[in-house]
Structures are given as C-alpha cells and as structure tokens.
Amino acid sequence: MMDKKDYRGVFVFVEQRNKEIQNVSLELIGIGKELAENLNQKVTAVLLGNEVKEIEKLGYYGADNIIYAEDEELDIYMTEPYTKVLKEVIEDKKPEIVLFGATAIGRDVAPRLAGRIHTGLTADCTKLEINEDNNDLMMTRPAFGGNIMATIECPDHRPQMATVRPGVMKKADKDTTKRVEIEKFSVKIEEKDKTYEILEVVEEKTNKIDIQEANILVSGGRGVGNPDNFKLLEDTAQILGGVVSSSRAAVDSDWMPKEVQVGQTGKTVRPDLYIACGISGAIQHLAGMEESEFIVAVNKDETAPIFEASDVGIVGDLNKVLPALNQELKKLKEEKEAL
Amino acid sequence: MKIIVCIKQVPDTTEVRLNPETGTLIREGVPSIINPDDKCGLEAALVLKDKYDAHVTVLTMGPTQADFALKEALAMGADEAILMTDRAFAGADTWATSLTLAKALEKMEYDLIIAGRQAIDGDTAQVGPELAEHLKIPHVSYVEALEKGDDSSLILKRKFEDGYHKVKVKMPCLITTLSEMNKPRYMKVGLVFDAHREKEIKKLTFDDLDINKEEIGLKGSPTKVKKSFTKGAKTAGKVYKDLDEKEAAKLIVEKLKEKFII
Numbered sequence: 130m131m132d133k134k135d136y137r138g139v140f141v142f143v144e145q146r147n148k149e150i151q152n153v154s155l156e157l158i159g160i161g162k163e164l165a166e167n168l169n170q171k172v173t174a175v176l177l178g179n180e181v182k183e184i185e186k187l188g189y190y191g192a193d194n195i196i197y198a199e200d201e202e203l204d205i206y207m208t209e210p211y212t213k214v215l216k217e218v219i220e221d222k223k224p225e226i227v228l229f230g231a232t233a234i235g236r237d238v239a240p241r242l243a244g245r246i247h248t249g250l251t252a253d254c255t256k257l258e259i260n261e262d263n264n265d266l267m268m269t270r271p272a273f274g275g276n277i278m279a280t281i282e283c284p285d286h287r288p289q290m291a292t293v294r295p296g297v298m299k300k301a302d303k304d305t306t307k308r309v310e311i312e313k314f315s316v317k318i319e320e321k322d323k324t325y326e327i328l329e330v331v332e333e334k335t336n337k338i339d340i341q342e343a344n345i346l347v348s349g350g351r352g353v354g355n356p357d358n359f360k361l362l363e364d365t366a367q368i369l370g371g372v373v374s375s376s377r378a379a380v381d382s383d384w385m386p387k388e389v390q391v392g393q394t395g396k397t398v399r400p401d402l403y404i405a406c407g408i409s410g411a412i413q414h415l416a417g418m419e420e421s422e423f424i425v426a427v428n429k430d431e432t433a434p435i436f437e438a439s440d441v442g443i444v445g446d447l448n449k450v451l452p453a454l455n456q457e458l459k460k461l462k463e464e465k466e467a468l
Numbered sequence: 469m470k471i472i473v474c475i476k477q478v479p480d481t482t483e484v485r486l487n488p489e490t491g492t493l494i495r496e497g498v499p500s501i502i503n504p505d506d507k508c509g510l511e512a513a514l515v516l517k518d519k520y521d522a523h524v525t526v527l528t529m530g531p532t533q534a535d536f537a538l539k540e541a542l543a544m545g546a547d548e549a550i551l552m553t554d555r556a557f558a559g560a561d562t563w564a565t566s567l568t569l570a571k572a573l574e575k576m577e578y579d580l581i582i583a584g585r586q587a588i589d590g591d592t593a594q595v596g597p598e599l600a601e602h603l604k605i606p607h608v609s610y611v612e613a614l615e616k617g618d619d620s621s622l623i624l625k626r627k628f629e630d631g632y633h634k635v636k637v638k639m640p641c642l643i644t645t646l647s648e649m650n651k652p653r654y655m656k657v658g659l660v661f662d663a664h665r666e667k668e669i670k671k672l673t674f675d676d677l678d679i680n681k682e683e684i685g686l687k688g689s690p691t692k693v694k695k696s697f698t699k700g701a702k703t704a705g706k707v708y709k710d711l712d713e714k715e716a717a718k719l720i721v722e723k724l725k726e727k728f729i730i
Contacts, residue, residue, distance in 0.1 A: 146630060205633075208597075208607065233628045237609045240562065240594035244601030249563060249690030252592035267694065273589055274481030279696040286690040324606035325637035328623070332631040345729070369730065387648075393591070402729045413481075423727050424705075425720055431709055441723050442707035443716045453717035461721060461730065 345371025352407020410435025505584025
C-alpha cells in the first residue's frame with residue numbers, strides 16, 4: 130500500500146513544441162509555486178525534449194528545480210515514449226502533485242499515465258488550492274458545458290494529477306536573476322516504445338495572432354449579422370491595437386475561423402479589455418472570457434446574459450455604436466498624436 | 469475488420485439553462501443525444517463499413533434509457549449494440565469507467581476501438597486514452613481524418629494546436645475522434661424500424677465481467693467530487709439602455725480612459 134507521506138513536491142510537465150517551451154507551462158509553474166509554498170515544498174519543472182531552447186526561463190518564472198530528460202526520441206511528442214519517461218520520473222521522485230497543460234499533448238499523455246500508475250486525474254481545472262484540513266489538492270472544474278462547477282479531490286492515490294487549460298492561470302513575475310540547476314534524467318527509448326509511426330509533421334502556420342496572447346479583444350457573435358460586418362470590429366481592434374475574436378455562433382456560421390473562438394469549446398482568454406459585440410453570452414461563452422479585466426458589451430437585446438458579466442453594457446445596435454466608437458477613438462488618437 | 473465504437477448518451481448541454489432565481493440547473497425538457505464527438509466516431513466507422521465491409525458494434529455504459537442512443541446508432545447503420553448497465557457501475561470517474569469498459573472489451577474481438585475525444589457533459593477527454601492503457605493497446609487521440617493503410621494499419625491525421633502529425637498505427641488500436649472530421653449521416657427509415665423491432669440490444673451487467681466491485685463505480689474511483697455548485701454571477705456593471713450611438717461611444721471611451729486602457 131502506498132504511503133502518502135512518501136510523496137512530496139509539486140511537479141509541472143513542461144510542454145515544448147518545436148523546441149520552444151509553451152506559455153501554458155510557465156503559467157502552471159506560477160500556480161505550482163503557490164501550491165508548493167502552501168505545502169512548504171518545492172516546484173519542479175519536468176522537461177522532455179531535445180535541444181530545447183531557453184530552459185532558464187523555467188527558473189525565471191518560479192521553478193525551484195528542473196528535471197530534463199533529453200533525447201532525440203523525445204524531440205517530437207509521441208504518446209508512449211512520453212508516458213514511459215514520465216512514469217519513470219514519478220516513480221523515482223514521488224511527487225505529491227503533477228500538473229499538465231490541457232492541450233492536445235497534455236490531454237493525451239496525462240490520462241495514459243494516470244491509467245498506468247493508477248491515480249486520479251482531473252481535467253481542465255480552473256482553480257487549484259490546498260485543503261487546509263488535510264493538505265489534499267482541491268481541484269475545481271466546470272462541467273455540463275460550464276453550467277456547474279465541481280471541486281474534486283484525490284484522497285487515497287498519489288500523485289494527485291490535474292490538467293489546466295492555457296490562459297487560466299497567471300504566470301509569476303519574471304525574475305531573471307534566478308539560477309536553477311538542471312538535473313539530467315537519463316532515459317532509454319526503444320523501438321517497441323514507438324507504438325505508432327510519424328510519417329509527416331505538418332505545421333499549419335496562421336498569420337493571425339493568438340487570441341490568448343492579445344491584451345485587447347474585440348469579439349463578435351451572431352448579432353454581428355454577417356461576415357462583412359466584422360470589418361467594423363476589425364477597425365476597432367486595429368485602432369486599439371487589439372485582435373478580433375468571436376463566439377461559437379459566428380464560427381458555426383462560417384463567419385470566423387475556429388482558432389479565434391472564445392468559450393468552453395474554444396479558447397479561454399483573459400485580456401485587459403474584452404468588447405463583446407452582438408454576443409448574447411451563453412454560459413459556454415462566459416466560461417471562456419469572464420476573467421477578462423474589463424468587459425464592454427454591446428447588444429440590442431437588453432435581456433442578454435452578457436450584460437450580467439460586463440462592466441459596461443450598451444443596449445443598442447452595434448452597426449451604429451461601433452462606427453461612432455471608432456470615430457471617437459480615432460479622434461482621441463489624433464489628439465494624442467498632435468500633442 | 470471489426471470495429472467497436474464507444475458512445476455516451478449525454479444531455480444536450482447547449483440546452484441546459486440556469487434558473488435565475490435559484491441558480492440551479494433546469495434539467496427538465498433537456499433532450500438526450502449521442503455525444504457529438506462519439507457520433508462522428510460512429511460515422512467514421514460506418515464509412516469503413518461502407519468501403520471495406522467492416523463490422524460495427526456500438527457499446528455504451530449508462531442507465532437503461534441509454535438504449536435509446538444505441539437504437540439511434542443501429543438506425544444509422546451499426547450492426548450490433550451493447551448496453552452495459554448495472555448499479556455497480558454508477559458514480560465512476562474516468563479511471564473506473566475506463567476499467568469497466570476494458571473488462572467488457574477484453575472479452576470481445578476487435579481490430580479498432582473508436583471513442584469520441586470528449587463528452588460534452590464532462591469534457592475530460594480521458595476515457596479513451598485510459599481505456600487503451602487498460603487494454604494495453606496503442607492509442608492515437610485527436611484524430612481528424614482516417615484512412616486504411618495496408619492490411620493491419622491505419623493512416624491518421626492527428627491534430628495539434630499548430631498543425632498535425634500524419635501517423636501510421638498498427639491495429640488493434642484505439643483512436644479518439646474529433647467532431648471536425650465528418651458530418652454524421654441521418655438515420656435510415658428502414659433501419660429505424662429494424663432498430664426498434666428486429667434488432668436486440670445485448671445487455672451486460674456486473675455478473676458478466678471478471679471484476680471486483682471495489683475496483684469500479686464510486687468505490688473504485690481515485691477522484692471524488694467534494695462539492696458541486698453553480699457559478700455565482702459576477703457582479704454586473706452598469707447597463708445603459710437609452711443612449712444614442714454618439715453618447716454610447718463617448719461613454720465607452722470615458723470608461724476606457726478611467727481604467728487606463730487607452
């Protein structure tokens with residue numbers, strides 16, 4: 130029988146793609162550090178890859194230790210080699226908590242690993258805290274498409290494992306003076322570990338900026354009416370230095386591409402400013418944007434639920450309000466430039 | 469080629485509403501559907517049936533009413549349907565669910581198991597990979613396109629955030645499918661009749677599986693729900709109803725200045 134006391138430390142699985150450490154991992158180190166401080170333990174970044182760039186970043190954003198399994202076979206993600214190495218790391222180091230990004234990689238390796246080491250895994254957590262009574266991890270996540278929240282614990286199995294969507298947790302402040310030693314973890318990937326063969330790696334580069342990286346989002350929904358009207362939103366975004374995003378309705382109508390969709394089935398965003406135009410505010414949408422710092426909503430329907438989540442709500446026709454807003458913003462910009 | 473498609477009957481969460489007074493879920497009148505990712509997995513299996521004469525079995529675990537989802541699958545063209553239903557299965561998390569499914573599947577013949585990437589009521593995307601792990605077979609998740617390779621392999625398009633991998637996997641294996649991959653067919657009238665009158669849905673209960681009660685259901689679940697609650701609405705800001713567009717534009721600009729956003 131496993132003894133919970135043998136398990137110590139918060140581990141973060143660091144995701145790299147094309148040798149670059151992904152933002153979600155830095156966010157996880159941020160929350161991992163908070164949890165570790167609460168437990169009087171350390172946060173360790175666990176990196177799998179080959180010739181990964183800027184590893185020191187992991188320390189800058191709060192990692193106390195770095196474990197690096199470097200091998201050519203770990204350069205590109207594959208399910209079995211990653212599962213095997215992570216299992217070895219966990220068996221060797223016995224962490225109390227392991228966090229993964231809820232990404233196409235994290236959501237593949239974490240359940241395979243949880244199945245193998247017989248422990249619980251909680252998906253897409255939006256809040257992680259330590260239970261003061263027993264030091265267990267309390268993992269809160271949405272269910273029913275964001276309609277209800279559930280707090281989940283994993284009382285009798287270790288490690289306690291969770292995935293967290295990108296954009297949900299905040300990175301810690303960057304400290305470039307922090308130096309962390311890198312512990313190499315030796316691995317041996319065999320032919321039999323490659324349970325499938327990668328024939329081709331295809332990158333689909335989009336020129337669009339990632340909506341999760343934008344500080345200002347101008348977002349449109351069904352109320353925008355047609356794809357041409359998105360031009361108004363683009364103008365607003367351009368003046369403000371932001372990016373256009375959308376609700377699911379606009380994606381389902383083929384007005385906007387899937388990668389700019391905000392919400393439960395799209396992306397979670399937390400910009401400084403979110404302007405919701407013609408978005409009714411279904412719970413699934415709110416789940417993806419309600420953490421935004423400041424929310425402005427423009428909608429014809431005064432009963433639209435988006436108004437309950439917004440800081441400033443304008444009941445009106447966006448086809449009139451946006452052109453007027455764009456004019457005001459331009460005027461202000463010109464005044465500023467004239468100074 | 470024998471394919472087993474794992475499906476889940478789910479409430480149509482896009483139809484779930486909150487009671488604004490009590491903050492609780494209004495579940496009455498919410499229709500039950502085949503989970504969208506699973507339905508696309510079924511469609512992918514039926515395409516293989518059309519092309520290569522594959523044999524398609526649908527499997528679900530749930531309450532007895534879940535047979536309705538199986539009948540829909542039969543009416544779409546599946547050959548056989550199995551319902552796993554027992555009180556001992558109830559309350560299971562993804563670990564216990566996948567183990568229970570594995571215990572049924574290990575007694576069945578298959579080349580390919582298809583599961584939807586995730587269910588819209590839980591959104592975990594965990595049961596597929598965990599099931600493959602219990603069965604000790606390879607899995608490929610986030611599959612966006614599928615074609616048959618040589619006799620015993622599949623060529624798959626495995627989606628990532630920034631592109632995809634084209635991979636070759638040998639059967640037997642498990643894949644999880646994305647709803648972007650296809651548009652599921654409608655039920656066929658003749659098959660609807662068969663599904664309800666002719667075809668029998670096979671039932672599996674706890675006694676049919678070689679498993680201990682402690683390993684499954686609520687007891688066998690490593691994770692426990694401590695509490696569940698509806699999200700309290702954020703304190704609403706001010707809503708302005710009677711401004712013309714110029715006034716509205718000025719107001720927004722003022723507020724953005726106040727907050728130092730512009």
